[in-house]
Amino acid sequence: MPIVPLHGHDALRARLAEARDRGALPQSLLLHGESGVGKQRLALWLAQSILCEGDTRPCASCRQCRYSLELSHPDLIWAFPRPKLKDSDPSLDDIKFDLGQAAQDRAKAGGLYPPPPGSDGIFVATTRLLVQMASVTPAMARRKVIVVGEADRMAPPLENAEAPAANAFLKLLEEPPADTNIILTSSAPGALLPTIRSRVVAIRVAPLGEDAMRAWLEEPLVKETLDKAHLPGRIDERLRLAGGAPGRLLASQQSSAAANAARRLLEVALSGDRARLLRVSLAQGSSGARGAFTDILDALTVELHERSRTAVESADERTARNAARAVSVVEESKVLAAGNVSPQLITASLLRDLSRVLAPP
Incomplete structure (x- = not known):
């Protein structure tokens, strides 16, 4: 079954297509923007257009497009955060099989999927696979495309033995094979390793406009999926909840626990109660900054x-401005959470800063 069509991003798509047709499309790209705005779907569209053999690309009808839309094209490699395999040193075949199964699960859902848990990641064994697959001759098309979704979840090498694989991936980004395009996506580009950021051309992906959001919400499979998630039935209400990011609606049910925890953090920050701030910070645990804590942020x-x-909407300019400033504070915490920083320390600093930024006059 083909995945749900891409809606919106028309101006950006036109720019990318024009660069592709001129032969000026950078081989290593980073699509970045808010969570849920469709960066990975846009990356898959671009991959499809690169592999397409029709006159108007992507034509959606040629063999290359059909396989791309079913997420089964052998020259389209899609990597994204996955649970760490139980084997401490999994084979490349094991990693390839796991990614292939996960991609097919997403294909069966029409490309509509919730965000992966915060404990999932793109581990060094996966980078080894990507480097290997980049060196292989395309199987069907004239080129091959590697899409790495949520690249900020790439784990840095933890041991000296892992360093060669990580360095090989950096070399791949810097000088991809002539027949290979690499597209990274990230909602937190500041959390990417500087050595990765310096090797890609960054392009911002904006939220969808209202017309594009309405068109996406009218897709039959989208309506069915959101109805099953027991979201409000009215399109206007769904538009408001999405805020230009379709992925927010897909994440709604899975993230309910994280949303409740986030509301508690916000309540404590607004209270200005230092004792509560300390108690809540300590309650975050000390098991590292990955996992559910990332979902809460x-x-x-x-x-x-x-x-x-x-x-x-209520013409409260000061509160709106302070809330926007508070978003920047949370984004800084996300950068810390991408490293090996205790959630306790991050939460204590975050609540203190939010209390200051959101404090009433």
Whole structure:
């Protein structure tokens, strides 16, 4: 079954297509923007257009396009955060099989999927696979495309033995084979390793406009999926919840626990109660900054965006401005959470800064 068509991003798509047709499309790209705005779907569209053999690319009807839309094209490699395999040193075949199964699961859902848990990652064994696949001659098309979704979840090498694989991937980004395009996506480009950022051309992906969002919401499979998630039935309400990011609706049910935790953090920050701040910070645990804590920070960003929109609607300029500043504070915490920083320390600093930024006059 083909995945749901891409809606919106028309101006950006035109720019990318024009660069592709001129032979000026950078081989290593980074698509970055807010979570849920469709960066990976746009990357898959671009990959399809590169592999397409029709006159108007992507034509959606040639063999290359059909396989791309079914996420089964052998020259389209899509990597994204996955659970770490139980084997401490998995084979490349094991990694390839795991990614292939996960991609087919997403294909069966029409490309509509919730964000992966915060404990998932793109581990060094996966980078080894990508480097190997980049060296292989295309199987069907004239080129091959590697898409790495949520590249900020790439784990740095933890041991000296892993360094060669990580360095090989950096070399791949810097000088891809002549027949290979690499497209990274990220909602937190600041969390990417500097050595990665310096090797790609960054392009910002904006939220969808209302017309594009309405068109996406009218897709039969989208309506069915959102109905099953028990989201509000009215399109206007779904538009408001999405805020230009379709992925927010797909994440709604899975992230309910994270949303509740984010609301509690916001409540504590607004209270200004230092004792509560300390208690909540300690409750985050000390098991490293990955996992559910990352999901809570994402949910907190959504809560603050909603606070800002509500304030704008009620002409409360000061609250809207402070909520926007608070989003920047959370984004800084996400950068810390991408490293080996204790959630306790991050939460304590975050709540202190949010309390200051959101404090009433």
